[in-house]
Amino acid sequence: MAMTGVLRPGHAQVRVLDLEESVHFYRDVLGLVETGRDATGRVYFKCWDERDHSSYVIRQADSAGLDFFGWRVLDKATLDRLDADLQAYGIKTERIPAGEMLETGERVRFTLPSGHVMELYAEKTKVGNGIPLVNPAPWSKARDHGIAPIRLDHALLYGPNVAEVQKIFTEVLGFYLVERVLTPDGNGNAAIWLSCGQKVHDVAFAEYPEPGKLHHCSFLMESWDQVLRAGDIMSMNTVPVDIGPTRHGVTRGCTIYAWDPSGNRFETFFGGHLPYPDYETMTWTFDNFGQGLDYPQRKLHETFLTVVS
Ligand code: M3P
Ligand code: FE
Structure with a gap:
């Protein structure tokens, strides 16, 4: 099957009540890799075998829950096409500028009738999984830290x-x-x-x-x-x-x-x-x-x- 359009879940931004307690949990117990913190205080994580900069972002707030869920699409042309398709279907979309999330390109944001905020994006910096692309080993040391999902x-x-x-x-x-x-x-x-x-x-x-x-x-x-x-x-x-x-x-x-x-x-x-x-x-x-x-x-x-x- 040729994969086009939406490729995969890209990122979730989740609210937490205590940032440092949550960083400890996500980094040391779940075993995600911390990849950055931004000026608004958000902390970015990825799973050890993911190649993109981040897939799970936490933000301190008064209540837990999901801010938004992002989807990685094939390329910029696909992003523009899906934005147009959503609008033609009657869904209001909004463009979030590149760089609003660390190492992430422009996002197309819309709200589902279920109340969930979804995003599409085509670009996120590939930071790699700690394994070389030439003659790669099957896993890196990061797999030994915490639960360490892939x-x-x-x-x-x-x-x-x-x-x-x-x-x-x-x-x-x-x-x-x-x-x-x-x-x-x-x-x-x-x-x-x-x-x-x-x-x-x-x-x-x-x-x-x-x-x-x-x-x-x-x-x-x-x-x-x-x-x-x-x-x-x-x-x-x-x-x-x-x-x-x-x-x-x-x-x-x-x-x-x-x-x-x-x-x-x-x-x-x-x-x-x-x-x-x-x-x-x-x-x-x-x-x-x-x-x-x-x-x-x-x-x-x-x-x-x-x-x-
Ligand atoms: C899942 C999942 C049902 C739950 C299924 C859940 C049928 O498949 O991945 O969490 O109640
Ligand atoms: Fe599930």
Whole structure:
């Protein structure tokens, strides 16, 4: 498959209550690499195997949650085309100048009917992953520090109007619907999983009355062993764990959900099936939501439905 259009999740900017406590958590417990701080006080991180300058940015605020989620697109022409396509669809867009985020080019920002702020951008400085491009070793020393996921994988976002959000992602941004959970009456979707490539999902949305809520940002681990090791490190550091280690029925991904010190949920994730855009959507009925969330336990954990930031 030739990848064009939107390539991947690029960055999440997340609010935290205590900046230095959070830097310690994200750098030394989750094991992200700190790559910069800007004049507004934001701290920038990347996963060790990511090549771009930053994928996870934290900002001190009075409440936890997601400021915005950014998508890396193929190139500048794609950025301009998708901006025009969004406007033609009836979505207001705004240009954020290059340099407003460290080492990041111009961004096209818009708000989804779910209340989430999305961004598209085509340029971010490639700082590399600490491994040479010629005769590269399979990993660098950074992999030994903390949980050390390899990339920001996806986010699950909670808000209203998920059907409209689905149309924007599939009709304008080039995503396809991989899986969904039906509402109890079977007439709509309670949750949707969308992909822009061959990953099982790049973003998911669940219907929720309050707009703009973050359920979790997810970080990819290299193996199930690494997910279990992440669980060990969480316990060693008394990180509050929500669910897992277990396996989702939806996506087939192996998972732990836990919370950062501010109450932002994050996920350490491994695996998942590999769909193609021509595959038919897989559907879960609401009475099987429990298997979708936690396949071995078949349990629709209360916190999954109610705790967001
Ligand atoms: C995921 C994920 C359900 C949850 C599935 C979650 C069906 O696939 O990556 O977090 O409740
Ligand atoms: Fe997830």
